[in-house]
Amino acid sequence: MGDCAPEAMSWAALDHVGPMASTMAGIAKLLSIIAGYDAHDTRQQGKVAPGLDTNYMPALERGVDGLKIAIWNEGFGQDNSDYGLISSEPETANLSRLAFYPKFTGRSSYFPNL
Numbered sequence: 001m002g003d004c005a006p007e008a009m010s011w012a013a014l015d016h017v018g019p020m021a022s023t024m025a026g027i028a029k030l031l032s033i034i035a036g037y038d039a040h041d042t043r044q045q046g047k048v049a050p051g052l053d054t055n056y057m058p059a060l061e062r063g064v065d066g067l068k069i070a071i072w073n074e075g076f077g078q079d080n081s082d083y084g085l086i087s088s089e090p091e092t093a094n095l096s097r098l099a100f101y102p103k104f105t106g107r108s109s110y111f112p113n114l
Contacts, residue, residue, distance in 0.1 A: 024064075028056040 019030035036054035038044060
């Protein structure tokens with residue numbers, strides 16, 4: 001990124017990689033590949049969290065019973081928000097009635113210093 005023009009730096013925030021697969025095993029494999037240290041990602045500053053285990057395959061044996069998913073609601077409705085993301089907001093809001101964490105209101109609630 002050191003060679004990028006300042007206006008290109010905003011693209012660094014758009015590369016949120018996430019696994020997509022047809023099975024949980026496929027997602028675990030993909031997440032194991034994309035998680036962890038990336039020498040080309042300047043935001044990592046050459047560091048990785050101590051004890052970070054990026055092998056998600058053993059987690060499949062534990063199952064998903066009791067796990068909760070939080071929906072990060074910040075970023076919806078911004079001028080530069082993706083229309084597909086905005087149009088899915090009502091559907092994702094309804095997920096809280098499943099096994100999702102209904103009280104999560106975004107980063108400011110849990111990470112006030114960010």
